[in-house]
Amino acid sequence: MTTTPVKRPSWTTWDAPTERWLLSGFCRDGKQRTMLLELVARIAFPTVLVLSIYLLFAGHDRAGGGFSGGLVAGQAFVLRYLAGGRMDDSAIVSMRPPVLIGLGLTIATASAFLPLLFGGELLETAIYKFAVPPLGEIKFVTSVLLDSGVFLLIVGVVLDLLRTLGSGIEADVDAAERGQR
Amino acid sequence: MTINLTMAVVLAVLYSVGFYLLMQRSLMRILLGIVILGHGSNLLLQTAGGPPAGAAMIGTTDPAQMADPLPQAMALTAIVITFALTTFLLALAYRSWTLLGHDEVRDDIEDRRIQRLERRLAESEEDSAEDLAKEATQ
Amino acid sequence: MSERIARRGGLVRRLPLVAWLTVVWVMLWGTFDLGTLFFGLVVAVFVATLFPTPTINTNMSVRPLSLLALVGYLAWDLVISTARVSWQAVTRGPRATAGIVAVTLRTDSDHIIAMVANALSLAPGKFVLQIDRVNRICYVYALGMQVEDAESVRREVLALERRVVRAVGSANDVALVSGTEGRA
Amino acid sequence: MLAFVVVHLLVALALPFLARRSTRAAFLTAAVPPAAALFWVLSQAGPVLSGQTISETVEWAPLIGLQFAFRLDALSLLMTVLVAGLGAVVLVYADSYFTRGGGDARRSAPLLLAFAGAMLGLIFSDDLITVYVFWELTTICSFLLVGQAGLSRESRRSALQALMITSLGGLVMLLGFVVLGETAGTYRISELVEHPPGGTATAVAAVLILVGAFTKSAQIPFHNWLPAAMVAPTPISAYLHAASMVKAGVFLVARLAPVFLGVPQWYLPAILFGLATMLLGGWRALHEYDLKKLLAYGTVSQLGFLMVLFGAGTHTGAMAGAAMLLAHGMFKATLFLVVGIIDHQAGTRDIRELSGLGRRMPWLAMIAVLGVASMAGLPPMLGFIGKEAAFSAFLTGGRPDLLVDVVLVLGSMLTVAYSLRMLFGAFADKPGVPATKAKKPGLQAVLPAAVPAVVGVVLGLGYPVADTLASSYAEAFTPVVDPYHLALWHGFNLPLLLSAIAVAGGVALHLSRVQLTAMRNRLPRPLDAQRGYERIMALLERVAVGVTGRLQVGSLPTYLGIILLTVLAVPGSALLLRTDLPDDLRSYDDLLQIPLAIVVIVAAIAVLRSRRRLTAVLLVGVVGYGIGGLFIVDGGPDLALAQFLVETLTLVAFVFVLRRLPVRFTQSDTTALRAPRAIIAGAAGIFISLAAVIFSGARHAPPEASAEFIANAEKGAGATNVVNAIIVDFRAFDTVGEISVLAVAATGVASLILASRHERRKRSTRVPPITAKTTIKQPEEVRE
Amino acid sequence: MTWVFLVTFGLLCVAGLLVLVRLILGRSTLDRIVSVDVFVTMIIAGTCVGMGWLQDGSNIALLAAFALLAFIGSVSAARLVEKKEPYR
Amino acid sequence: MTVLVALPVLLPLLAAGLSLALGRFADFQRALGILVLGAIIADAAVLLHVADTSGPVVLQMGAWPAPMGITLVADRLSALLLLVSSVVTFAVLIYSIGQRITDYGRERSSTTFHPMYLVLCAGVSLAYLTGDLFNLFVAFEIMLSSSYVLITRRTTATRIRAGMTYVIVSLASSLLFITMIALVYASTGTVNLADLGEKVHELPEGLQSALALLVVIVFGVKAAMVPLHFWLPDSYPTAPAPVTAVFAGLLTKVGIYALIRTQTLVFSHAESWNLMLGIALITMIVGALGALAQNDLNRLLSFLLVSHIGYMLFGLGVYDVIGLTGVILYVVHHITVQATLFLVSGLITRHTGTVALTRMGGLAKAAPLIAVLFALPALSLAGVPPFSGFVAKLALLQAGVGAATWPAYVVTGGAVLTSLLTLYAMARVWTRAFWGQVKAPEQDPDPTDELVVGTADSNRPMVVASGVLVAASVVIALVAGPLAEVSGRAATDLMHGETYRSAVLGGAAGE
């Protein structure tokens, strides 16, 4: 970990950490890096994701739901973007945001048709309860499928916004600066 | 069921401010106007359900004390839709900025052309009417 | 290449994270039963696996007693500093003075520096304005200080560093901070 | 009958393909359907003339009275002779007229045939709507035939003029038809004739229908399109603008005269305008040098004459009208075809340039003489017979009728005069004008011209045939004790005298033509129909530009202001005028609402005053968070959560974009606009708030559905959170829609934002951009 | 106990209104960012107190989300200001 | 069976999802779009048949009975409009696929067009089918949001202003819509249209009329009724032909549909509705005059669109069975014809490289097929017999005369005048663009701008699609008889809401 810059760094880049806190193929330039933020992002990111999954499942009985859950998960990615820049490799499965959006929409609409297979009406909900001995009773409500579609779609939307309003505009700014020089 | 005066004043202010911003030329102001109007309409939707009450959670709130859940669900949908469209308009403002170098909604060029024609017609009297007639009936 | 390897780096390495996430899950639900724990574990593993974080070389070792002491100190500091700053706000108000003091830390690890900065910034009155990571310098903003207070500020910061290192730092770091007290 | 119409149209549809190979084949093929129609109709002549009728009905949309009803009676038989007979003749002639294989020929063959089909449909119709359908079809065909390729400005203008005037009439007439049909409860003409409706509605319908007839038949003040349409190739003028189409108006009057018997709003305008048209047309014809224009004004004059005869609604008038209708068709077609040949062979039709053609083309001159004789009303032509009948028609009544006769005689004088002008102008040797060079015309051109001329003579000599035809039609009118009969010789009577006077006067007029023209040039011309038309069109243009220029200001703020004003003016006034405030007004429901309300209000107002974008965005964020707080107070945790999440994301999105935009808002609006905007916005806001109070005060029962939601959420939807149950179950469909909107918006954002990246990529591989104006201003610094 | 909650709410409200004043006065954008952050914290605190009052903690996880949100909003806004030209 | 009602909404949404997810496979996207829209045509035809023979087809989503859940209803009116609209969307899809293939080649996939177009179709279908006011709002938003994306796709410096006008005005009206829903709910406590129809009448007179008028304004903006129309001619003409075609054909009509539905089912008017008649008259005249002032072909068509909205308002203003029959006929006719005209305008523009009429010429000779494709819908729009426009116009004139009130007479006269002005405008297009000397195509000033692809060829799918729509309008005229019968029955249903109400609410209706 020897950082011997050829050019004397501007004081605005002093904050850059020496280690790799977040996984990212592309790093912000030093000017924007902040050790503290990256540290917090590293801890907060998975925590917020857990929170979002909680909201997805808790929605039936408490405030939350696929929509809020998706937005919270999206905020996790926002945080990650703010700290670490572009997030091309944030997950092991890399999926373009539009694909995620499409997938979410497909799941949500397909889930509307699902009850037809079991002789129900469109969008009808079924409630299944299982008793799994060590874990207690598990309730499965089919509408959670729709909620998951919503969740995925929202995450996709936020990721897409980060890709466009975030990185896209950033690239424009860079291009503009290059063009001026 | 009547909305109380405090909420009425809030609604009046939100809608007025929103409408005023909507009638501006700066796209960013218009956008803020739409966001504020969205807030106003969502608040209106929520208050349309009735005065404050307990959250509509079975088991924690007595059904008689529950706030009307339907307007909340509708407002939730409306919030999401307003958000979606706001981001879109934001992107449009940005695009306008990159294309034109400003983010203003200027007047329509073709309409301006017709206005110029109208003014020219108003200035010149009979003689040009003949030409125009020829033009018109060609 | 190393990135890929780092990514894969087994579940064991991520155990603390998984544990933390499971705890979060259980705390969110507030129901302490086997089912919640099980699903919490599933969710935690899912999140930790799907979104891996790069490995960081930390030789951290947690010392519970010192950690508790640190927390206690911070809590007390929080209360005291709040009172102090409030007093400043009410009495001095717009005439309040401040200063920016450079403090060179003794430890050289991202973690420790970040934690020191965080701990310092938690309480009112002081916060780290800028870190010169390469030179281990923290530029500390202190509210209500006079010119002559610079040294005491430096002392306080270094004392905090010591507390932090004692709570979570490696043996190496502990050796580094103890003994050479008060040197700036 | 429908079959014939359909065959015409179908063949017309196929003709363009044939015309591409050979225009000659196309014209000759096109002549077949009209000829066949003529023969079929003539074969039915016996029974038809004896009073039987042949009917056909095809339902189209009976609910709105749409049907094709056809009926073959004497009048339609008579018209068939003109339409189908002359159609066939003209089509044969046209082949010799048009350049073989030329664009005009290729276009005209199918259009002429389609026109013939439409005309046939029109004359067979026994239904007002059917009449209208074919009426408009003929208008469209005429537009396309007059304009041809629209190469010259004049042809475009004339075509447009013809279209506009006749469509105006057509539409007004349609309105008349609807009024008539709705009043009478039927659109069938035969039923209307049997049970003519009365009352104001019928009078209104009469006037409206007459407008249609006037425009089509070129009556004053709509007459001018007809001379203008003379830019069309001559076969087209001959067929459409002399023999058939312009007769449609007269035909309609003839058809409907029995319905409007004794309705003064019907016969008075018909007679008055007819007479005026007759005089004016004749007078104008006297001064034309262009042979076609001369004939066109002649046609206008004759159409006025016919209008008087049919409009009168008397038995004799009908007899005269029928005879004149036939006669005019024959002689005018003849003369047009003759002029066409002259034009074609000599390259001009200006009578000042033509000289000596009588000697070069004696046969043609002979044919022309036959036509002119009929036109001038000389025995033994059909024209003479018709004119005799016409003079007789107005001799029986009182003083007004006599006045009509006087005018008719005057008109006839003019007719004689311009007939002579035409004949001499075309064929005479003129001193000082060199003999016109012209090739002898071919048989295929001369023969078609000769046919109608000969028919005019034959029908004149064989007047009983004409009489049977006319009588059969005239039966529809109030039967008289001693019905008039067409004949060559009625003895020495007043009509004969009038005919003689007309001829003599006409000759005199012709002899004094130089003085007349000089006099005409001295006369003021206050009423010029052509200028009138142009003025009106110019006015229309002016109004269009004026109205549009004033209303369509192109300014978005104005448009939005107008929408708000409309909200205020329409539902706003309805609300204020007709309701009171509810009486259970409370100032607040929960104490916490007040501080939150203050925050929201102050922040919202502060947005107005903020100069910087980021400040405004932050303030809007505070408004949003404040509303989230209100949601919590109201008992909507889900709603509050969503509000907070969305607000933050909105803030982040704004900040992302603000990275590129200047720090401050651009100030481009003038302060003058601020006050009206503020007033409108304030009023609209207050209106909505007031509406909210009033509307919410109007409900007294809790909503049924919500109670059901609460009752069913746990068991039915498996959720104790009722709001969530609504979102994922009760109204899950809304959610599906809502996420689609999100998906769409994200996609839209991507397509907008990433566009500049695509452009950069494209630019780097290509030449520099042409128009893409990317002025990048470095944003101002954030500083106090 | 009611008066405790009322006093707490009262103090929070006064604090909130003071924050609002700073928000309006500015003067720099960063001041406003800080104010917004504080404002959201107040709402979190208020919500928390309300939940305690109503003895209903089922939605307490919301607060976690709220706490996150204020942070993200402020950070992104601060980032924007920071991005502009460096010191002097 | 009842599932068929939801298919026109859910199928395109599902397809849109797949199309987004599998955005890299161009042929898949195209095939999916064609397949789904084709299926909707079939579905709509079946729905129309069933609705006509055995009453409205009602689907209670999620099996929740009416005031609780969302109800989808296919009655005669909605099924009929759905059928016509799906034919148009199908043809436009073919056209734009053709256009894309000529301009970009077969391999290029579109990540935005196909999904957005499908969502647009879903929104339109939902707007026709839904029996719930809030769901109608959602339908509008689905439809509008995708329209925003479509109108701003590949936007250029010259066109972006128009996109902004469109988006902002639509957003403003959407906000008014939500406000209106809030007021409706505040006063009645329901958003189910059938239920509303009963509850609204319990309100005081003044509130009823204020609410009805607010609804008129909300939908009036979408329908472009004067004076809420100004945005339309400023924005529609700047989108590429297929987009404008589907906007002009469908979106305004959805506004009209919503207007008809709410003003009959929810609010009702005792006699002919003079305010609406007045608006109709002004709309007709202002639109027609606007068209006459234009030199830009697309703007001219847009003003005519506004003008002819007046006809539909006219029928609604007359407010009796024959008037509504006329409106339904007119909507059916106008959806087809207006879309066709914009498609053909696209062909013209591609051929000439300009939208300015003064710079065109001799098209009848240079491109006779385009001339025919233009002439037929143009005549139809002008209401010239025997085309579809005439049939619809005749019904309206009969309604106007039959209403026998002075306002109705005046508006009937105005309708006739508008017809004439329309014909004049069309004839001017003809004389300027199709007659005269053949002109060489204009050089495309901005080749990146899809609006004018100067001198680019139009391939067969584009021409065929336009031809199909022309044929459709001819077919509408041909089957005017049965069509008028269905429209008449639909109008009767509208005038007497019981059928709809009892179908939605079950036995509860009429009590």
Added chain:
Amino acid sequence: MSLLDVFSAVCLIGGALSCLLGAIGLLSFPDVLARLQAATKPQTLGLILILIGTAVQLDFIYASGLILVGLFQMLTAPVMAQLVGRAAYRADSIRRDTLVVDEMGDRIERERRVR
């Protein structure tokens, strides 16, 4: 009022007071950096106190969530402070006349002169 209630009351009112004092500081201090101190930190204390005060009132299963909130607040507040402070310094939107010592500014000046 039980002992727990008293504790809760002390926490709640103390927390609220802390918030109020912070707000006063936010209003009265001269520049962003000073206001930052006054605003964000007392907030943290105030919030934590309120969380505790509330947690005492609630069932434990709910109170557990509050711990998360507190942790979150403690984790993020310093970061927020540093980012805002840094931004203020970079954007030069601070009042230098109230700074008695500025070792960072001195260093920057020095290095600039060297260069």
